[in-house]
Amino acid sequence: MEQVRVTIWNEHIHERTEPAVAAIYPDGIHGAIAAALGAMDGLEVRTATLADPEHGLTDAVLAATDTLVWWGHVAHDQVADAVVDRVQAAVLGGMGLVVLHSGHESRIFRRLMGTTCSLRWRESGEHERLWNLRPDHPVLAGIGDAVELAEEEMYGEPFAIPDPDELLMIGWFPGGEVFRSLCTWTRGAGRIVYLQPGHETHPTYHHPDIQRIIGNACRWAAPRIRGAAPTSLNAQPREPRTAPSTGDA
Amino acid sequence: MEQVRVTIWNEHIHERTEPAVAAIYPDGIHGAIAAALGAMDGLEVRTATLADPEHGLTDAVLAATDTLVWWGHVAHDQVADAVVDRVQAAVLGGMGLVVLHSGHESRIFRRLMGTTCSLRWRESGEHERLWNLRPDHPVLAGIGDAVELAEEEMYGEPFAIPDPDELLMIGWFPGGEVFRSLCTWTRGAGRIVYLQPGHETHPTYHHPDIQRIIGNACRWAAPRIRGAAPTSLNAQPREPRTAPSTGDA
Amino acid sequence: MEQVRVTIWNEHIHERTEPAVAAIYPDGIHGAIAAALGAMDGLEVRTATLADPEHGLTDAVLAATDTLVWWGHVAHDQVADAVVDRVQAAVLGGMGLVVLHSGHESRIFRRLMGTTCSLRWRESGEHERLWNLRPDHPVLAGIGDAVELAEEEMYGEPFAIPDPDELLMIGWFPGGEVFRSLCTWTRGAGRIVYLQPGHETHPTYHHPDIQRIIGNACRWAAPRIRGAAPTSLNAQPREPRTAPSTGDA
Amino acid sequence: MEQVRVTIWNEHIHERTEPAVAAIYPDGIHGAIAAALGAMDGLEVRTATLADPEHGLTDAVLAATDTLVWWGHVAHDQVADAVVDRVQAAVLGGMGLVVLHSGHESRIFRRLMGTTCSLRWRESGEHERLWNLRPDHPVLAGIGDAVELAEEEMYGEPFAIPDPDELLMIGWFPGGEVFRSLCTWTRGAGRIVYLQPGHETHPTYHHPDIQRIIGNACRWAAPRIRGAAPTSLNAQPREPRTAPSTGDA
Numbered sequence: 001m002e003q004v005r006v007t008i009w010n011e012h013i014h015e016r017t018e019p020a021v022a023a024i025y026p027d028g029i030h031g032a033i034a035a036a037l038g039a040m041d042g043l044e045v046r047t048a049t050l051a052d053p054e055h056g057l058t059d060a061v062l063a064a065t066d067t068l069v070w071w072g073h074v075a076h077d078q079v080a081d082a083v084v085d086r087v088q089a090a091v092l093g094g095m096g097l098v099v100l101h102s103g104h105e106s107r108i109f110r111r112l113m114g115t116t117c118s119l120r121w122r123e124s125g126e127h128e129r130l131w132n133l134r135p136d137h138p139v140l141a142g143i144g145d146a147v148e149l150a151e152e153e154m155y156g157e158p159f160a161i162p163d164p165d166e167l168l169m170i171g172w173f174p175g176g177e178v179f180r181s182l183c184t185w186t187r188g189a190g191r192i193v194y195l196q197p198g199h200e201t202h203p204t205y206h207h208p209d210i211q212r213i214i215g216n217a218c219r220w221a222a223p224r225i226r227g228a229a230p231t232s233l234n235a236q237p238r239e240p241r242t243a244p245s246t247g248d249a
Numbered sequence: 250m251e252q253v254r255v256t257i258w259n260e261h262i263h264e265r266t267e268p269a270v271a272a273i274y275p276d277g278i279h280g281a282i283a284a285a286l287g288a289m290d291g292l293e294v295r296t297a298t299l300a301d302p303e304h305g306l307t308d309a310v311l312a313a314t315d316t317l318v319w320w321g322h323v324a325h326d327q328v329a330d331a332v333v334d335r336v337q338a339a340v341l342g343g344m345g346l347v348v349l350h351s352g353h354e355s356r357i358f359r360r361l362m363g364t365t366c367s368l369r370w371r372e373s374g375e376h377e378r379l380w381n382l383r384p385d386h387p388v389l390a391g392i393g394d395a396v397e398l399a400e401e402e403m404y405g406e407p408f409a410i411p412d413p414d415e416l417l418m419i420g421w422f423p424g425g426e427v428f429r430s431l432c433t434w435t436r437g438a439g440r441i442v443y444l445q446p447g448h449e450t451h452p453t454y455h456h457p458d459i460q461r462i463i464g465n466a467c468r469w470a471a472p473r474i475r476g477a478a479p480t481s482l483n484a485q486p487r488e489p490r491t492a493p494s495t496g497d498a
Numbered sequence: 499m500e501q502v503r504v505t506i507w508n509e510h511i512h513e514r515t516e517p518a519v520a521a522i523y524p525d526g527i528h529g530a531i532a533a534a535l536g537a538m539d540g541l542e543v544r545t546a547t548l549a550d551p552e553h554g555l556t557d558a559v560l561a562a563t564d565t566l567v568w569w570g571h572v573a574h575d576q577v578a579d580a581v582v583d584r585v586q587a588a589v590l591g592g593m594g595l596v597v598l599h600s601g602h603e604s605r606i607f608r609r610l611m612g613t614t615c616s617l618r619w620r621e622s623g624e625h626e627r628l629w630n631l632r633p634d635h636p637v638l639a640g641i642g643d644a645v646e647l648a649e650e651e652m653y654g655e656p657f658a659i660p661d662p663d664e665l666l667m668i669g670w671f672p673g674g675e676v677f678r679s680l681c682t683w684t685r686g687a688g689r690i691v692y693l694q695p696g697h698e699t700h701p702t703y704h705h706p707d708i709q710r711i712i713g714n715a716c717r718w719a720a721p722r723i724r725g726a727a728p729t730s731l732n733a734q735p736r737e738p739r740t741a742p743s744t745g746d747a
Numbered sequence: 748m749e750q751v752r753v754t755i756w757n758e759h760i761h762e763r764t765e766p767a768v769a770a771i772y773p774d775g776i777h778g779a780i781a782a783a784l785g786a787m788d789g790l791e792v793r794t795a796t797l798a799d800p801e802h803g804l805t806d807a808v809l810a811a812t813d814t815l816v817w818w819g820h821v822a823h824d825q826v827a828d829a830v831v832d833r834v835q836a837a838v839l840g841g842m843g844l845v846v847l848h849s850g851h852e853s854r855i856f857r858r859l860m861g862t863t864c865s866l867r868w869r870e871s872g873e874h875e876r877l878w879n880l881r882p883d884h885p886v887l888a889g890i891g892d893a894v895e896l897a898e899e900e901m902y903g904e905p906f907a908i909p910d911p912d913e914l915l916m917i918g919w920f921p922g923g924e925v926f927r928s929l930c931t932w933t934r935g936a937g938r939i940v941y942l943q944p945g946h947e948t949h950p951t952y953h954h955p956d957i958q959r960i961i962g963n964a965c966r967w968a969a970p971r972i973r974g975a976a977p978t979s980l981n982a983q984p985r986e987p988r989t990a991p992s993t994g995d996a
Binding site: 576586590610611612613627658659661663683684685686 | 785835839859860861862863907909910912932933934993
């Protein structure tokens with residue numbers, strides 16, 4: 001099987017400024033996910049962070065990325081316009097995108113969804129149970145009836161997203177809320193996955209089921225036919241039509 | 250029945266600069282549509298154009314608009330950021346949006362779709378037949394098996410949109426192309442309709458079936474429950490979460 | 499506004515054989531729902547039960563029904579083939595169908611879905627909270643953030659249905675389960691709603707929010723364009739094509 | 748890569764009774780498709796026909812089938828109830844199903860769709876052009892902008908199907924019609940593909956693009972996680988709930 005080239009992007013602020021977070025993720029959230037995915041078959045992993053030049057997401061990096069994983073929280077507004085544009089174009093051209101937890105409010109996710117992506121939340125550290133609605137789906141390969149997390153931030157409905165193409169998991173919280181916790185969309189030639197768990201103060205990305213879902217999602221969202229996106233499915237608008245033409249866009 | 254308050258927006262450039270277009274639409278495309286819709290039951294119609302202050306789309310106008318109709322072509326880039334933001338917020342808060350023809354590349358449509366919305370095209374003036382896939386749907390009330398247009402610009406697939414919630418019509422062109430010509434989406438609390446016909450050099454908006462579809466679409470996309478959108482479904486992002494909280498977004 | 503003609507169908511067995519159920523629904527589940535809907539504006543209500551000739555669902559009754567409500571549980575297999583065929587044809591021709599609770603395993607619902615419609619369940623009488631995902635939707639007009647039921651049977655995922663066109667509510671149970679509790683589909687010219695609460699041993703159909711949702715659903719699922727379904731969208735298969743033809747189906 | 752085990756089912760009547768059809772398909776439509784798919788990497792092919800005992804679709808055959816291809820036309824009603832039930836259960840349990848051309852009115856396709864699956868048609872032998880809407884999709888791997896068939900029966904909208912999960916191709920006919928020619932659905936754990944071309948009097952299944960699409964569809968619809976379907980997603984209804992229970996369905 002061909003290798004899937006994964007780039008894990010993290011804003012990497014909490015881990016450098018909050019000792020409690022650093023204790024959980026000494027190598028950063030990106031480092032923890034990279035270690036887990038790097039040990040899986042068929043995945044080649046690199047990382048990038050906000051502080052890197054061009055946030056580590058140059059044209060060259062994106063051209064060599066099959067699936068991009070995104071974690072951000074307090075610095076969404078620091079992500080440059082040019083990088084948001086570039087990532088959007090890459091997704092529409094076929095690159096996979098796996099958005100984690102608070103990345104629901106990232107500029108790139110809101111750009112691709114067209115909505116606010118807001119939700120109800122509570123930093124309670126309560127238990128979460130995620131129900132598997134689609135045991136037939138590759139993103140849930142190896143996952144049983146439900147995933148149990150001992151502690152997680154509560155995210156609740158309504159989640160202001162366009163209806164997903166596929167709803168794969170629903171989360172349950174003891175405080176009384178529910179959430180569409182694992183969803184997929186297609187935009188242009190690219191596939192997008194949103195996975196809800198992963199608040200920085202909980203060891204969620206050390207949980208083997210969460211690691212497995214992220215790894216599965218990276219394989220699933222990778223381009224299925226490389227280079228297959230036609231001009232009309234990429235991010236380049238056609239020229240203004242100020243004169244008659246008989247050609248294609 | 251409550252009145253539906255419609256605002257028809259037009260960039261209004263072709264009609265002022267091209268005699269051939271002015272001959273077809275002496276009162277502008279917006280004027281032609283306004284005259285047709287104004288004669289229909291249950292619709293209150295106003296118009297706005299690019300040259301108006303704030304393009305005629307102030308907060309006050311949008312607050313008094315149930316459905317906004319949009320026609321633009323050569324001046325998409327002249328629509329101000331603030332107006333695009335404001336219209337997006339209004340749609341997510343429940344206002345209907347009916348995007349016509351070359352409006353597929355407008356900033357507001359691409360903003361709400363998250364894709365390029367590009368397509369294949371040819372200014373051939375050929376015949377178009379639009380097939381009715383959903384005679385049960387209110388947007389197609391009063392429309393038969395098909396709508397025939399004697400001349401129209403060809404728009405062809407692939408059309409780079411997210412899969413529509415509903416595909417209502419498919420267009421057929423004698424040159425050999427097909428197009429998803431009438432589609433709907435829900436974004437936040439708002440409903441969006443795209444209708445393909447309407448090149449400025451053809452008398453499309455004088456055709457009674459096209460007028461009827463636009464009028465139907467304005468009624469259908471109008472908010473069904475005024476003021477019902479919760480905070481989490483409108484365009485306001487919640488506050489940055491830099492400190493623990495126990496409250497809702 | 500035109501009246502919506504509602505027929506409420508109930509198998510009506512528990513209420514006649516179990517005193518505990520009869521105490522809650524002395525006039526039958528159909529009677530309780532009919533009383534509630536009959537007091538709402540714009541609804542004309544009649545009832546029908548399994549024991550009636552042709553189960554009360556003759557051609558004449560269906561022809562005079564805009565939306566059919568269905569409650570069944572222990573006698574799904576006693577519903578005659580001819581009646582299932584007739585109801586399916588009516589739905590495909592435009593009649594609305596609102597399936598309640600254990601009706602998920604009714605012959606008509608499984609016929610229209612094409613799947614088993616099975617689910618996870620537990621007769622625990624625990625609390626249920628139903629979250630409103632779509633405050634903009636007519637079926638949820640007048641409903642707040644959530645509906646609280648003091649006691650209800652637990653229904654849990656995975657629910658073996660085709661992905662709904664719209665997911666309107668998700669149910670939460672204290673035992674740890676979640677459920678897609680309010681869903682819609684379109685089949686042919688007809689609209690179908692499934693609403694999960696309503697076990698016979700609980701007073702669910704006396705709850706004003708549940709009554710309101712059922713009433714809203716009856717209005718929403720009613721045909722929007724009477725008589726608009728073409729031959730090709732109704733339940734009659736075309737003739738076998740054993741000879742060349744130039745006509746339409 | 749694991750082999751995909753394909754069973755090609757054909758009613759096999761036209762080829763035995765009509766010399767014109769036999770001249771095109773001397774080994775039957777199933778034979779032509781089997782020869783094409785058998786030459787492709789990763790596919791193991793067998794065939795079955797109506798005249799075989801149990802139509803060749805025994806429990807053992809279905810248990811050893813990853814994807815079933817279906818062609819039928821004049822003998823849909825001769826397919827036994829038990830076989831329709833068995834194939835439906837297999838699909839809901841994860842088996843892929845690729846329905847060809849006039850199979851749109853087969854009992855199994857209508858059973859899984861819940862609608863009439865009727866359409867508009869004309870045996871004209873005219874040209875067909877099928878547009879590729881999703882060059883990123885595995886079912887269209889190796890297929891260009893469009894597929895051209897020199898002669899084919901016209902199938903036109905409205906096609907009375909539930910909205911497909913994915914619309915992959917739209918067909919164009921010179922007589923003025925359009926058709927949703929390549930669609931996918933998920934039902935239970937199974938994936939279903941419908942492909943429109945293939946009237947028995949035209950050499951459609953000898954066309955390399957059509958062969959390629961069928962082969963791609965067989966790979967794509969094959970179970971992605973063998974044996975992963977839980978009880979609640981298979982075709983077995985749970986027991987009637989005449990007594991309280993605390994167990995799962």
